Amino acid sequence: MYNGEKRIDRPLRWGMVGGGRTGQVGYKHRTGALRDNTAYRLVCGAFDLDAARGRDFGLNLGVAEDRLYPDYKTLIAEEAKREDGVEVVTIATPNFTHYQITRACLEAGLHVICEKPLFFTVAECEEIAALAEARGLIVGVTYGFTGHPLVRQMAAMVKKGMLGEIRLVDLRYTHGFNAGDDANASEAQRWRTDPRTSGPTFVLGDIGTHVHYLSEIVLPHMKIERLLCDRQSFIRSRAPLEDNAHVLTHYDNGAVGRLWVSSVDAGNMGSQRYRFVGSKAAVEWTDSRPDQLIYEVQGEPVRILHHGMPYLEAESLDLDRMGALHTEGLGDSWANIYLWIAQAIDAKSRGDAAFLETHHYPGIEAGTEGVRWLEACVRSADAGSTWVDYDQAPTRTEATETQDA
The missing domain is CATH 3.30.360.10 (Dihydrodipicolinate Reductase; domain 2)
Incomplete structure (x- = not known):
């Protein structure tokens, strides 16, 4: 049974892009990340396209006013100036923004936790996977009850x-x-x-x-x-x-x-x-x-x-987490997922390849596989609901049409 004791040396400095007052998933992410105060500490955010609404929301979460930003680009730029700048960013925004925000965060040296589906195409996933590997960074993906x-x-x-x-x-x-x-x-x-x-x-x-x-x-x-x-x-x-x-x-x-x-x-x-x-x-x-x-x-x-x-x-x-007497639910599952990703980030930062070799967490491979499955489903449905080979890659035309949709 896990009782919340620390499994990494210190909490990661964590920020959010999206997940504000009108979003449906932001609270799930905060519940997961902050269930154990030994894993993450919320230090900044660009919570909303409406900057004033996002600022008001962040203040109500207890985030310092000078670390509430109007957009992700400002968050990345301003946090990079701080000695105590953010280390990992959760992306809880609409699907079409995932790729560009993830790429910007990785290029700035930040680990990423992203909503699903990760991106629109497997090609985008593979590109991001290569970038994360080159920068020595972790990309995690959140899949609800998979931590139950x-x-x-x-x-x-x-x-x-x-x-x-x-x-x-x-x-x-x-x-x-x-x-x-x-x-x-x-x-x-x-x-x-x-x-x-x-x-x-x-x-x-x-x-x-x-x-x-x-x-x-x-x-x-x-x-x-x-x-x-x-x-x-x-x-x-x-x-x-x-x-x-x-x-x-x-x-x-x-x-x-x-x-x-x-x-x-x-x-x-x-x-x-x-x-x-x-x-x-x-x-x-x-x-x-x-x-x-x-x-x-x-x-x-x-x-x-x-x-x-x-x-x-x-x-x-x-x-x-709760013991047999009490209900184990979605929040507990999210907490496990966030903890696994924190442990992966910690190991990556320390260069602990042996730990990462056996450690389970939903990473870029899991996100890529989800997009691969979606591509196959769309390919089958659009062909008149026919059987398709799973590993068949979409044609260049199909991939371009998907990105342009």
């Missing part, structure tokens, strides 16, 4: 062979908050349904990448060979961006998978469901019952495993 202890429990059970050979993968992340039109949508919602600011996808990128990455954590030994994506714009004004999609998957070990993501699942307040079925048994976890993992062995009674209990694997117990 029971997610790690599922991964440990698969690794130990408790499920047998994996055959079926059933994934879902749906809600109904976009079942109506966008006439009265908030600022934070409107950019998500505009191809110029969201990129080539809506729900696939907004919530589908969470599901895809979590499945990679549980099934690291399995790779996608082919997929078929069928996507819809039930609210026609959102076209060509989808508000509903189904993805069928063929894996290299012969397993098959299906994934459903939707923001028009009317009446659903938001739920994620993950079921992994092997030749011996299955495990199932949902965020609507985050404390419980269903373990079903063929021919035996169903077992309900509870987080924080000593019968769980060490990989799960090491992440538990």
